[in-house]
Each structure stands twice: as structure tokens, then as C-alpha cells.
Amino acid sequence: MSIxxxxxxxxxxxxxxxxxxxxxLFISEDYSRISMxxxxxxxxxxxxxxxxxxxxxxxxxxxLHNMAFDKFYREQQKVNSIKEPFEKLREHGKIYINFAINNxxxxxLMFIMNATxxxxxxxxxxxxxxxxxxxxxxxxxxxxxxxxxKSHDVFxxxxxxWSFVHGIVSLYLRKRMAMIPSENQKDVMFAAYEFFMxxxxxx
Amino acid sequence: MSIxxxxxxxxxxxxxxxxxxxxxLFISEDYSRISMxxxxxxxxxxxxxxxxxxxxxxxxxxxLHNMAFDKFYREQQKVNSIKEPFEKLREHGKIYINFAINNxxxxxLMFIMNATxxxxxxxxxxxxxxxxxxxxxxxxxxxxxxxxxKSHDVFxxxxxxWSFVHGIVSLYLRKRMAMIPSENQKDVMFAAYEFFMxxxxxx
DNA sequence: AAAATTACTGAACACTGTTCATTTTGTCAA
DNA sequence: TTGACAAAATGAACAGTGTTCAGTAATTTT
Numbered sequence: 001m002s003i004x005x006x007x008x009x010x011x012x013x014x015x016x017x018x019x020x021x022x023x024x025l026f027i028s029e030d031y032s033r034i035s036m037x038x039x040x041x042x043x044x045x046x047x048x049x050x051x052x053x054x055x056x057x058x059x060x061x062x063x064l065h066n067m068a069f070d071k072f073y074r075e076q077q078k079v080n081s082i083k084e085p086f087e088k089l090r091e092h093g094k095i096y097i098n099f100a101i102n103n104x105x106x107x108x109l110m111f112i113m114n115a116t117x118x119x120x121x122x123x124x125x126x127x128x129x130x131x132x133x134x135x136x137x138x139x140x141x142x143x144x145x146x147x148x149x150k151s152h153d154v155f156x157x158x159x160x161x162w163s164f165v166h167g168i169v170s171l172y173l174r175k176r177m178a179m180i181p182s183e184n185q186k187d188v189m190f191a192a193y194e195f196f197m198x199x200x201x202x203x
Numbered sequence: 204m205s206i207x208x209x210x211x212x213x214x215x216x217x218x219x220x221x222x223x224x225x226x227x228l229f230i231s232e233d234y235s236r237i238s239m240x241x242x243x244x245x246x247x248x249x250x251x252x253x254x255x256x257x258x259x260x261x262x263x264x265x266x267l268h269n270m271a272f273d274k275f276y277r278e279q280q281k282v283n284s285i286k287e288p289f290e291k292l293r294e295h296g297k298i299y300i301n302f303a304i305n306n307x308x309x310x311x312l313m314f315i316m317n318a319t320x321x322x323x324x325x326x327x328x329x330x331x332x333x334x335x336x337x338x339x340x341x342x343x344x345x346x347x348x349x350x351x352x353k354s355h356d357v358f359x360x361x362x363x364x365w366s367f368v369h370g371i372v373s374l375y376l377r378k379r380m381a382m383i384p385s386e387n388q389k390d391v392m393f394a395a396y397e398f399f400m401x402x403x404x405x406x
Numbered sequence: 407a408a409a410a411t412t413a414c415t416g417a418a419c420a421c422t423g424t425t426c427a428t429t430t431t432g433t434c435a436a
Numbered sequence: 437t438t439g440a441c442a443a444a445a446t447g448a449a450c451a452g453t454g455t456t457c458a459g460t461a462a463t464t465t466t
Contacts, residue, residue, distance in 0.1 A: 035453065035454080036454060047454090048414070049413080056455075111374070112315075123381075150402050151398050155394075159391055160371075164366055166374055166379075167373070198354065199402065200399070200403055240422080251425080252445055
């Protein structure tokens with residue numbers, strides 16, 4: 001079975017080669033201009049070869065989306081150093097916002113891009129998204145246990161928190177803060193975030 | 204000068220013809236599949252002709268974005284029937300969310316699409332967005348005047364409100380609520396909205 | 407060494423936005 | 437009405453896109 005094993009390994013290596021090249025292209029170039037031919041050129045194979053390893057472009061983007069979630073999940077864990085639930089949550093949101101600002105291409109794949117959204121819907125289980133959301137829910141539960149928030153519905157509270165931070169960064173990333181000078185946009189984002197936290201956090 | 208007048212009118216008519224055809228295509232077809240050739244075919248002109256009236260596709264999309272904002276602004280005015288500021292704001296948000304659910308293509312143009320975002324950034328003044336945002340700000344100011352919200356920064360409060368409703372609908376539109384059965388997603392959205400309103404609204 | 411299997415290629419198909427030389431249509435003075 | 441000019445419209449061409457598949461090359465098995 002050793003030949004089969006090697007072939008399996010080679011296949012995984014090739015997939016990784018394609019994904020790594022795709023990710024590099026996705027981050028460096030304007031992400032909308034990533035193309036199968038450019039990926040092929042980067043790995044020095046013909047365009048047709050990629051289709052022997054991935055069904056289509058969307059499947060590649062979905063894999064990049066998973067890689068992006070892994071990166072975010074690692075960042076997310078940093079909140080564990082804070083014990084007080086609400087301070088932990090405050091940091092949680094900040095990490096989210098900063099991740100989006102510093103890694104707009106990753107954020108695009110995870111939460112904005114239509115192509116990945118369609119793939120997410122196709123699969124019966126959105127592991128990556130679920131894991132991150134459930135980690136947030138834990139933090140919200142801790143807050144509820146300590147008397148924060150009026151409601152006791154963890155799910156609604158978590159969705160609200162997520163919606164808020166997603167809303168603010170996606171307005172920013174999609175240039176819908178055009179009424180604010182660009183040098184002030186980040187400050188406005190964090191001011192709005194503080195407003196949200198102060199008002200919802202009232203015991 | 205009457206010939207020039209007629210020519211000006213003809214030119215405006217032609218622009219309207221192109222925009223109306225574009226809007227119809229944009230709404231009926233999958234919006235990502237709208238193409239200059241399809242617009243040309245619909246109005247029974249050659250593709251090149253469109254470029255005599257619009258610089259490029261993005262300019263057409265920007266005009267559609269303006270038309271979408273007009274439609275939303277009209278819906279937004281309905282809140283004026285409610286006098287109590289906070290109840291008015293609650294309705295304001297509901298109108299926003301329902302607009303996005305019922306007109307996903309318009310919402311796409313206004314707040315999500317990258318092409319329009321780039322055009323918005325190019326123009327020095329985002330009239331459409333400003334008008335809608337300022338109308339929201341008025342409502343928030345009324346709330347502040349009546350003792351709602353802890354902060355007294357109208358701008359941050361308005362950005363927070365907008366971010367929240369935008370966040371929730373864009374997660375929904377981009378299929379990032381995949382962990383929730385689709386038949387429940389709308390309920391979850393409104394539950395999260397209620398959470399937000401109840402918690403931030405505490406006097 | 408020959409046969410069978412697997413891996414890879416690159417031309418081809420049907421699209422996309424955009425440009426521009428060429429043709430058609432409209433206007434106006436003689 | 438005719439000829440000259442200007443304006444409007446055309447559609448082929450360019451450079452790109454995702455994807456497919458008959459044909460070739462390399463590898464493995466017999």
C-alpha cells in the first residue's frame with residue numbers, strides 16, 4: 001500500500017501547493033482579479049491541472065475561507081487571558097474589528113464574499129463559522145451569568161454582538177463611511193463600538 | 204436653441220432608457236450576471252452605444268445605486284407618523300431590515316457592492332448616503348433629547364444603530380447565518396434586533 | 407518490453423468590459 | 437434638392453475570464 005500512500009501524499013502536497021499560491025495571490029493582488037490562469041502560472045502548471053484537484057474556483061475560495069477562519073480563531077483565543085466576562089467581551093469585539101482592518105482579504109473570504117457564501121450554504125455544516133460563533137456564545141453566556149444584559153437569550157445576544165461588529169467593519173471595508181474623512185474612520189468605528197458596549201453592558 | 208434643447212432631451216431619454224433596462228436586468232437576473240451586452244440587447248442598440256452615454260459599467264451601477272437610495276428614502280419617511288422618538292427609532296430599524304429582505308438587489312447596490320463603493324469614494328460627496336444617514340441622525344437626536352442612551356454623542360450613536368442593522372441584514376444576505384435553519388433566520392434577525400433595542404434603549 | 411493506468415496539457419468554447427475605425431443618420435447652408 | 441459637415445451608432449477586435457476535454461506524456465503494472 002506504500003505506493004498508494006505516496007500518491008495520497010503527493011495529491012495533498014499538490015492541493016497545498018495550489019492553495020498556498022492562491023492565498024498569496026489573493027492577498028497580494030486585488031482579490032477580485034485572482035484568476036485560475038494566474039494560479040496556474042504561479043505554480044508552473046497548466047490551467048487544466050488545477051481542475052484535477054479542485055472542482056472549480058469556488059471550491060478553492062472555500063478552502064481559503066477555512067484557512068482564514070483558522071487564523072481568526074487563533075487570534076480569538078487571546079481573550080482567554082481576561083477573566084472578567086464583560087472586559088473579555090469588550091476585548092473580543094476589539095480583536096474582531098482589528099482583524100478585519102488588518103486582514104481585509106481574509107475578512108472578505110470569511111464574511112462578505114458571495115462565492116464563499118454560496119459554498120457555505122451548499123455544505124450541510126459550516127464548521128469554521130460555527131466554531132468561532134460558539135466561542136463567542138460562551139463569552140456572552142459568562143456575561144449573562146454575571147448579570148449583564150437585560151435579556152437571557154444567549155443566542156440573540158450573540159447574534160446582536162456579532163451583527164454589530166460585522167456591520168461596522170463591513171461598512172468600513174466597503175467604503176460606506178465616505179461621509180467621514182478617511183483618517184477619522186477608524187476612530188469613529190471604535191467610538192461607535194464603545195457606544196454599543198457602554199449602552200448594552202449596563203447591569 | 205430648440206434643436207439643442209431637443210438633443211439634450213433625447214440624450215436624457217436615452218440615459219433613462221439604459222438605466223431602466225439595467226435596473227430591470229439587475230433585479231430579474233442574478234445581479235452578478237448583468238452585462239453590457241445584455242443591456243444593449245434589451246434596449247436594441249449595440250454595446251458600443253452605451254459608452255456614448257456612460258463612461259463605463261460602474262457609472263451605470265452608481266446611478267442604479269442612486270435610484271435605490273431614492274426608493275429607500277421614501278420608505279424611511281414613513282417613520283414620521285410616529286411621534287415618540289424611541290418608538291420611531293424602533294420602527295426606523297424595522298423598515299431598514301425589511302427593505303433589505305424585500306429588496307436584496309437594491310440593498311446590494313447601496314451598501315454591499317464593491318463597484319459602487321469605489322465610485323462613492325471617487326465622488327467628493329455621497330449625497331444619497333448622507334441624506335439617509337442624516338435623517339437617521341435626526342431621529343437619534345430626538346432620542347437623546349428625551350433621555351435615551353447613556354452617551355450624548357449623536358454621531359457615534361447613529362453609526363452604532365446603522366452598523367447594527369447593516370450587520371444583521373448583510374450576514375443574512377451573504378448567507379452567513381448558515382448555522383440557523385433558513386426558515387428561522389428572519390425570526391433570529393428580529394430577535395437580535397429586539398435585544399439591541401431593549402438593551403441600548405434603557406433610560 | 408508491452409500494455410494499462412494515471413497525470414498533465416493547451417486549444418477551444420462561451421463569456422466578460424471596453425475601444426475605435428467605419429458606416430449610417432441627421433442638420434444646415436447654398 | 438444637393439452637397440458638406442457633424443453627430444450618432446455600429447460591430448469587429450483586444451485582452452481578459454472560468455471551464456472542458458481530446459490528445460500527449462509519464463508512470464506503474466503485467
